[in-house]
Amino acid sequence: MSIFVDERTTVVVQGLTGGQGRFHGLRNRDYGTKIVGGITPGKGGTDVEGVPVFDTVAEAVDATGAVASFVVVPPRFACDAILEAAAAGISFIVCITEGIPAQDEASAYNRLVREFPGTRLLGPNCPGIISPGKTNIGITxxxxxxxxxxxxxxxxxxTLTYQALHELSQQGVGQTTCVGIGGDPVPGTNFIDCLEAFEADPDTKAVMMIGEIGGSEEERAAEYIGAHMTKPVVAYVAGVTAPPGRKMGHAGAIISGSQGTAQAKMEALDAAGVVVTANPTEAGEKMVEIVRGLS
Amino acid sequence: MDLYEYQGKQYFARFGIPTSPGGTADTVDEAVEQAEDAGYPVVVKAQVKVGGRGKAGGIKLAANPGEVRQAAEAILGMDIKGHTVHRLWVEHASDIEKEYYASFTLDRPAKLHLGMLSAAGGVEIEEVAATKPEAIARLHINPLDGLDEETARRWVDEAGLDEAARDGAAQVLVRLYHCFVEGDCDLAEINPLILTTEGSVHALDAKVTLDENATFRHPEWEEFAGTDTEDPREKMAKEKGLNYIGLDGTVGIIANGAGLAMSTLDVVNQVGGSAANFLDIGGGANAAVMTAALEVINSDPAVRSILVNIFGGITRVDDVANGVIQALASVEIRSPIVLRLDGTNAEAGRALLAPHLSDRVLAEPTMLSAARRAVELAR
Structure with a gap:
């Protein structure tokens, strides 16, 4: 089984006629994802290599019955696109857009919670979700x-999501689902949402978790793992050598004081019984050992 | 982007947050002029983006032109924790009755705005938070609801600010909240927020961090550009639109994505090397970005080898390869380059690079082997 999505998930691409939307939307379709439509205001009635384009998400949902959306539009339009999808009844939204103002993200997140509690947002600023052999929504x-x-x-x-996939695949160890939650300050889906889903998924036997400096999501995940996870977890946290007080790219990756440092996160995860590793390669190796021990 | 105190105060003024009259000075003479305008006594304050200015001697009181001269001479050029003082802020000295603390930021776990207000201001608020958390009144605000004057007033009461300060403080808080939201701040902080002996409430300091993702809707931020770093490497990178942080090692790093870039730093460190920088070329980087990245790294005299670690997702490896090829043709790269390329269009990228490989341009199959090779070459 996979979490959140599977081979039946029907997807519309918001921004399909743009450069990135076209490249990744069609690449997702080639992978086997059920890409049933695209949305670009003003371009309704056209098509992108046979994928029909609509002016609004509501029209696309009416015509195709899509349940998921892949948002690949510029930062200033991304939050409106997310909310439009939710209002049209889309229940799973993947937003890969990087560079959305934090204030917009916080407002959009709270609007989803208040007005569209049945909608799950993955991202923004994430690579998306892939359930190997079934569906791939995003840029992986x-x-x-x-x-x-x-x-x-x-x-x-x-990029560390790709690295993690790569480390396992090269060793012949497959994945049920790989979820990139994104490094922005207000992610729609967090570690705990995914850990919970993996714990409940009978086909998932072990979980690899990749964190980074800043915020307290890893510490909260550690608490959850300690209290609720029965499946083994291997973790890697990026940024051990990052100088304190500097912002390294992600709005999320800010260290202040000792809170949010890679060291603090690794200690919390270790205390929760997680196998904590020093780099992605070691994380892959440890996971391969665990998986071999399962059978 | 962190603002200097004077920039923060100017930003506050846009939102009607009261500050003391004053101005900037880059020379001793300018400092005296500003002091004459502001009215004696004045405070002469070093403009550096680091805490602990007061303790370092970067803030001095002056009652007359002679004292201003003395203070300005002492502070200009001073080194405060590695930051050289090039600019002063000279303002009228306030008669302080009480010092408070006020700030707005995003509470990431709660996904709500968080206001913090304390009657115990003027000192390290982190120390107050650690030793006397009850002295900070926290207010969570849903961005959809905002902060109105009535709620601000209740909050001020709860924080136990002096009666005389309550109306004024509530008004400042609502304005500071507008500054935080409409001004697209990651942090808007006043420490101290003061009550003067005359009974007015105003900001004596300003700590503002702007969210650079919102630059597109703030043309007025143009004036802050180029003032946020002193490192010439960082300045050059900024001009080229790169996400670069200068460090003091010898292995130049180029990676795509903040996570992979940080991880590359970690791995270089684990195999016995040290990174000269953090450089994330971001998602969807093209050949021009890659060329610019190599130019910035190449300008750093400390760099002995360059490690390019790319795992393509939205970034396409063939674009990266083209960037490297273009850079090799247009710039004389001083250091050997070690490339590790995987992900989207990796095969095409490797094929493009194959004819260019030499003892100066090397390909490695994994992140770890590439890091080892780059560290060896840096020795």
């Missing part, structure tokens, strides 16, 4: 994933 290169499980991956960093 499908060929680095391996179908068949038994590992679930959840990661805050986009």
């Amino acid at each position: 290169s499908g060929d680095i994933a391996l179908a068949g499980g038994p590992v679930g991956i959840v990661s805050r960093s986009g």
Whole structure:
């Protein structure tokens, strides 16, 4: 099984006619994802390589019955796109847009919570979600994933998500689902949401978690793991050598004082029984050992 | 982007937050002029983006032109925790009755705005938070609801501010909240917020961090550009639109994505090397970005080898390869380059680079092996 999405999930791409939307939307379709439509205001009635384009998400949902949306639009339009999808009844939204103002993100998140509690947002600023062999919604290169499980991956960093997939696939260890939650300050979906889903998924036997400096999501995840997870978890936290007080790219990756340092996060995870590793390669190796021990 | 105190105060003024009359000075003569305008006594304050200015001697009181001269001479050029003072802020000295603390930021776990207000201001608020958390009145605000004057007034009561300060403080808080939201701040902080002996409430300091993601809707931020770093490498990177932080090692790092870039720093460190920088070329980087990145790294005299660690997602490896090829053709790269390329269009990227590989341009199959090679070459 996979979490959140599967081979039946029907997806519309908001921004399909743009450069990135077209490239990644069609690449998702080639992977096997059910891309049933695209949305670009003013371009309704046209198509992108056979994928019909609509003016609004509501029209696209009416015509195609889509349940998920892939938002790939510039930062200043992204939050409106997310809210439009939610209002049209989309229940799972993946937003890969990087560079959305934090104030907009906080407002959009709280609007979803208040007005559309049935909608799950993944991202923004995330690589998306891939359930190998079933569906790929986002910008992950499908060929680095391996179908068949038994590992679930959840990661805050986009490129480290790829690195994690790569480390496992190269060793012949497959994944049930790989979720990139994104490194922005207000992620729609957090570690705990994914850990909970992986714990409940019978096909997922172990979880790899990739964190990074800043915020307290890893510490909260550690608390959850300690109290609720029965499946083994391997973790890596990026940024051990990051100088304190500097902002390293992600709005999320800010260290202040001792809170949010890689060291503090690793200690919290270790105390919760997680196998904490020093780099992505070691995380892959430890996970391979665990998976081999399962069978 | 962190603002200097004077920039923060100017930003506050846009939102009607009262501050003391004053102005900036880059020379001793300018300091005296500003003091004459502000009215004696004045406070002469070093403009550096680091805490502990007062303890370092970067803040001095002056009652007449002679004292201003003396203070300005002492502070200009002073080194405060590695930051050289190039600019002063000279303002009229306030008669302080009480010092408070006020700030707005985003509470990430709660996903709500968080206001913090304390009657115990003027000191390290982190120390207050650690030793006397009850002295800080916290207010969570849903961004959809905002902060009205009535709620601000109740909050001021709860924080136990002096009766004489309550109306004024409530008004400042509502304005500071507008500054935080409409001004797209990651942090808007006043420490201390003061009650003067005349009974007015105003900001004696300003700590403002702007959210650079919102730059597109703030043309007025143009004036802050170029003032946020002294590191020439960082200045050059900023001009080229790169996300670069200068460090003091010898291995130049170029990676895509903040996570992978941080991880590359970690791995270089683990195999016995040290990074000269953090550089995230971001998602969807093209050949021009890659060329610019190599130019910035190349300008750093401390760099002995360059490690390019790319795992393509939205970034396409063939674009990265083209950038490297263009850079090799247009700039004389002083240091050997070690490349690790995986992900979207990796095969195409490796094929493009194959004819350019040499003992100066090397390809490695994994992140770890690439880091080892780069560290060896930096020795």
